[in-house]
Amino acid sequence: GGAVAGGYNPNATEVWQEALRIPPVKVYEKGKMRKDVWDLIFANIRYSIVREDLTAQMGSCTLAERHMIDLVNKYGLDVFEAHKEYLYRSTEKMMQAEIKTIPGGVYTGESTVYYDGRNLGSTYKIRVRITVGEGDITFDFSDTDGQTNGFVNGTFTSSASAVILTFLQMVNPDIPHNDGMSRPIKLIIPEGIILNASYPAATTFGNHLCPATADAIIRALAPVIPERVTAGWNNLFCGLV
Incomplete structure (x- = not known):
């Protein structure tokens, strides 16, 4: 949906110009499809493949639900919850052990985003301050430049995923x-900031800030773990150099 196919509208300055906005609603209720909701969604989407994609996702969720219910019925909810938390805690310890292999300290990195989609010659800096503790690590982007007035903005979720x-x-x-x-x-x-724009800023192209976010992190940690970092990711028109 939205003004252009694919949702990437370089002329967008606010979220309403990018696509249909749908708050959380039930597509299925008590095992039955809500056809009114389904029809509303797909009346605003150009391509039928999206319908097939969503159907496949719902099918995978249904299958996962069946398997989870089978586990709970077989072992009981208390046993299920105990084993789940044991898995989480074991994973947490594995990550803590990995973090401890990085020399403790504070490391900074910076990358440049070129062009905000509206103003030729515009540049924005992504700055990260990484603090490595005893089994924990903090990524702080507080010094990153402010959001743009175009569609080259990130959201917290897209930026967190990149980190x-x-x-x-x-x-x-x-x-x-x-x-x-x-x-x-x-x-x-x-x-x-450009990685977490305030509502109602346009944010369609925010996922393409991931390479620049990665580059800032790589530049920060390369001096202390050079054997683990990679070169920068793919460069797009709002990419990094």
């Missing part, structure tokens, strides 16, 4: 991806 994804490439790949993995990781991404 976690980048850091996971520097640690043991066998660490399970669950809640315990992120417990030793603290993120400070203040509202109002």
Whole structure:
């Protein structure tokens, strides 16, 4: 949906110009599809493949629900919850052990975003301050430049994903991806910066700030763990140099 196919509207200055906004609603209720909601959604989407994609996602959730119910019925809720927390805690310890292999200290990195989609020659700095403690790590982007007036802005969720994804490439790949993995990781991404724009800013192109976010982190940690970092990610028109 939105003014242009794919949702990437370079002329957008606010969220309403990017796509249809749907708050959380039930597509299925008590096992039955709500056709009114379904029709409302797809009356605003150009491509039928999106319908197929969403159907597949709902199918996978339904299958996962069945398996989880089977586990609870077989072992009981208390046993299920105890084992779940044990898995989370074990994963947390694995991540803490990885963090302890990084020399403790404070490290800074910076990357540049070129062009905000509206103003030729515009540049924005992404700055990160990484504090490595005894089994914990903090990524602080407080000194990053403010949000743009175009669609090259991130949200907290897209920026947090970029941080976690980048850091996971520097640690043991066998660490399970669950809640315990992120417990030793603290993120400070203040509202109002280009990585966490204030509502109702346009944010469609925010996911393409991930390479620049990764580059700032890589530059910060390269001096202390050079064998674990990679070169910068793909460069786009709002990318990094």
